[in-house]
Amino acid sequence: MLKLLLLLLWTWTSSALVRVPLKRVRSIRSQLRAEGVLEEFLKEHRPDMFNRRYAQCYPPGTPSLRLGRSSEKIYNFMDAQYYGEINLGSPQQNFSVVFDTGSSDLWVPSTYCVSQACALHRRFKAFESTSFHHDGRTFGIHYGSGHLLGVMARDTLKIGSLTAQNQEFGESVYESGSAFVRAKFDGVLGMGYPSLAEILGNPVFDNMLAQKEVDEPIFSFYLSRKTSSGTPQGELLLGGKxxxxxxxxxxxxxxxxxxxxxxxxxxxxxxxxxxxxxxxxxxxxxxxxxxxxxxxxxxxxxxxxxxxxxxxxxxxxxxxxxxxxxxxxxxxxxxxxxxxxxxxxxxxxxxxxxxxxxxxxxxxxxxxxxxxxxxxxxxxxxxxxxxxxxxxxxxxxxxxxxxx
Structure with missing residues (x-):
């Protein structure tokens, strides 16, 4: 009887907490430096020069292209090193994302994306998902090292054993700048508060809370110093510590x-x-x-x-x-x-x-x-x-x- 109680307790606690393994990779900055092109990249990606080069690629008056917007959001992802896996759609489509407490939006590349960056990453195929809902709105997000434009959608999101139904997310259709080309991750999953979101709708963790997917409204991060595959490189724990x-x-x-x-x-x-x-x-x-x-x-x-x-x-x-x-x-x-x-x-x-x-x-x-x-x-x-x-x-x- 005691063994049964312990087994039931272990099953309950293990289902209440979801561990998301995080991989650690060389940052974009390190890649650029090793190739001897970091200085050229930084010159080309100054906000004023970057906007002049790419402004004609976006609809007139795109709010997120205004100078100064990049300093309001994440400074850049040039130094991001940790990412993990999520699934979108039915059947599931896999993507690697930066779990980012400094933003609140979820986006992944769309199969309709026309940028070189998207061709080198996994792309979301809306027509293959039976749970997909088209939204129709467009969005733009300006990071310090790149700008993306996309369309809004809703679909089923899974992180480990946790599910968020009708999760709002962005499908990027244009990603300017070479930073996205070199990124080892496909997209970004923001874990900040709703007021920080560029995209209207509940951020992922808020959706999971509303749908009672986690027992505790807590998540925690462990980031390892190691990069070898033999040791944990990092972990996001959803639902506790x-x-x-x-x-x-x-x-x-x-x-x-x-x-x-x-x-x-x-x-x-x-x-x-x-x-x-x-x-x-x-x-x-x-x-x-x-x-x-x-x-x-x-x-x-x-x-x-x-x-x-x-x-x-x-x-x-x-x-x-x-x-x-x-x-x-x-x-x-x-x-x-x-x-x-x-x-x-x-x-x-x-x-x-x-x-x-x-x-x-x-x-x-x-x-x-x-x-x-x-x-x-x-x-x-x-x-x-x-x-x-x-x-x-x-x-x-x-x-x-x-x-x-």
Missing amino acids: DEALYSGPINWNPVTSKGYWQIKMESIAVQGANSLCPRGCQAIVDTGTSLIAGPTVDILNIHQLIGATPTNIGEFLIDCVRLSSLPHVTFVLGGTEYTLTAEQYVRKETLGDKEFCFSGFQAVDMLSPEGPLWILGDVFLTEFYSIFDRGHDRVGFAFAKHPT
Whole structure:
């Protein structure tokens, strides 16, 4: 009888939680650098030049093409490294997506897409799905490294064993810019609040909550440092958290504005001194970008304090030999200190037979009614297990367990 009860308990808990394996791949930035074309790409994708080149490809007055829109949304996906699998339609069609807490829309390439990027990725075939519903509306989303135009649709979405019926999503029919060509993922699944959506309708997690697909209104991320296939590269857990993947207590931070997963950050210190934003500042917790970003003046201060030198394309290099002597950078969130060592905030890349160390900090000026925003991307989230609680509108952090 006890064995039966334990089996029933295990079956209930395992069905209530869905694990989505995440793969870690080389970022688009790393690919471009290895091919020696990063500088040319960055010049071509400056917002002003990019818009002049592609504006004629879009209907006149497309709102998302206005200058400045890219700074309102995700900065870019050039550094995105983690993605997982979803299914759309009946029968199921498989797609790889970035599970992105910094946006709220779901889109995948359409079979009718005319861009080179779509030809290199899996495309949604609406005519093969018996559960497909045409919407008729069009949409445009402007990311920092590309712009896409598409049409709206509704269909059955599956993530693991969870199902969202009549899920609104976008079918992209035109993806401009070469960033999408090089992306290892097909599309993006936003996990931010509904107010952040460009596409009208419920975001995926909201739909799952409304349809009672998850027992708890929580999802959590574990991002591994490893890229080898023999170890977990990352995991999204829908419906709860996994105590085996973190240690110590969870520190909860209330959401201060329900668009991004935006929280208050008390301060940032370099080696315990030189505090940045001493009166507090706002930060968004963003799985869709790999770097830690902040206002230009503050990021320049950090780079001076850690001895980073600028390149001609706006990146910052650090002498790999000096890593052990570089200062720690500490973020204070909810009264708890989260400290990164140089080994943790530096990105190492091998070009030819040489190893280069790049700063994991990037200047991005994003404004909000509460002031300039910082972005806590994967450089931060790799070290700290993150829990997103829609029931209490809060974000939790705990120390991630990484195998030695």
